[in-house]
Amino acid sequence: MDELILVKLGGSVITDKKKPYTARMDVIERLAREVHRARGQKDFKLIVGHGGGSFPHQAASKYQTQKGVVDESSYEGIAMVQNDAARLNRIVVDAFLRNGERAISVQPSSGAVTRNSKIVRWDTEAVKVMLSNRLLPVPYGDVAMDTAKGCSIISTEEIFSYLAPALRAKRIILVGKVDGVLDSSGKVVPVISRKNFCDVKGCLKGSDGADVTGGMLHKVEMMLELAGSGVRSEVINGLVAGNLERALLGKDVLKTEIR
Numbered sequence: 001m002d003e004l005i006l007v008k009l010g011g012s013v014i015t016d017k018k019k020p021y022t023a024r025m026d027v028i029e030r031l032a033r034e035v036h037r038a039r040g041q042k043d044f045k046l047i048v049g050h051g052g053g054s055f056p057h058q059a060a061s062k063y064q065t066q067k068g069v070v071d072e073s074s075y076e077g078i079a080m081v082q083n084d085a086a087r088l089n090r091i092v093v094d095a096f097l098r099n100g101e102r103a104i105s106v107q108p109s110s111g112a113v114t115r116n117s118k119i120v121r122w123d124t125e126a127v128k129v130m131l132s133n134r135l136l137p138v139p140y141g142d143v144a145m146d147t148a149k150g151c152s153i154i155s156t157e158e159i160f161s162y163l164a165p166a167l168r169a170k171r172i173i174l175v176g177k178v179d180g181v182l183d184s185s186g187k188v189v190p191v192i193s194r195k196n197f198c199d200v201k202g203c204l205k206g207s208d209g210a211d212v213t214g215g216m217l218h219k220v221e222m223m224l225e226l227a228g229s230g231v232r233s234e235v236i237n238g239l240v241a242g243n244l245e246r247a248l249l250g251k252d253v254l255k256t257e258i259r
């Protein structure tokens with residue numbers, strides 16, 4: 001079977017997190033082009049997920065959606081977050097279509113069920129068929145129906161934590177706007193494993209703007225957990241042209257590896 005790679009385009013790369021509802025069209029377009037070029041050179045299966053950035057994070061923090069249903073307005077919040085997340089998804093899917101990829105939207109909120117923010121059920125049969133037909137599934141950070149607290153927010157990392165074992169993916173690429181995970185002096189930490197996690201933990205912060213899913217620390221912790229079952233993750237800079245294409249082709253890129 002061909003290798004399956006899970007790529008996340010971070011919300012901070014594909015949107016301007018400081019300006020509500022602002023997509024970085026030039027960046028999305030270039031990343032879509034890079035993916036298409038890489039796919040032209042090498043055969044691999046791919047899922048491109050993306051974060052919400054300045055689209056759903058606004059409503060999610062206003063309605064505290066990650067806390068669950070807290071009052072009557074929470075239901076309005078669920079609907080608003082879902083709509084805002086889906087709006088950005090259409091923009092991303094459109095860009096991939098324009099660049100020659102058979103991108104197909106996968107809406108987590110209509111299939112994934114969470115319990116206290118962890119995905120506990122999601123029928124992935126449709127995604128498997130998409131992959132075997134060379135389609136490019138595009139899931140995204142979304143709201144979810146939660147059996148314990150009514151609703152929750154699922155980040156793309158949480159989505160990948162569920163999909164990687166379900167689809168037997170062994171490689172994840174997180175595309176951010178810095179060169180990797182940075183230490184306190186701003187240098188890229190080349191490798192993070194259980195051994196040095198405690199040392200680097202203190203340097204990891206959240207991100208700018210309204211972010212309800214916890215920034216870099218949350219990402220690294222989730223990826224470390226996956227590393228326990230043999231999934232290798234990389235954090236690369238998507239603002240450097242050519243980085244994603246090189247990473248997909250297994251070429252050398254400045255990055256942090258989590259293993």
Ligand code: IPE
Pocket residue numbers: 009010011012050051052053054056057060081085140141142143153154155156157211212213
């Ligand atoms: C956040 O998803 C989704 C919502 C707020 C609905 P992510 O956690 O994957 O997104 P970014 O990368 O932080 O924007």
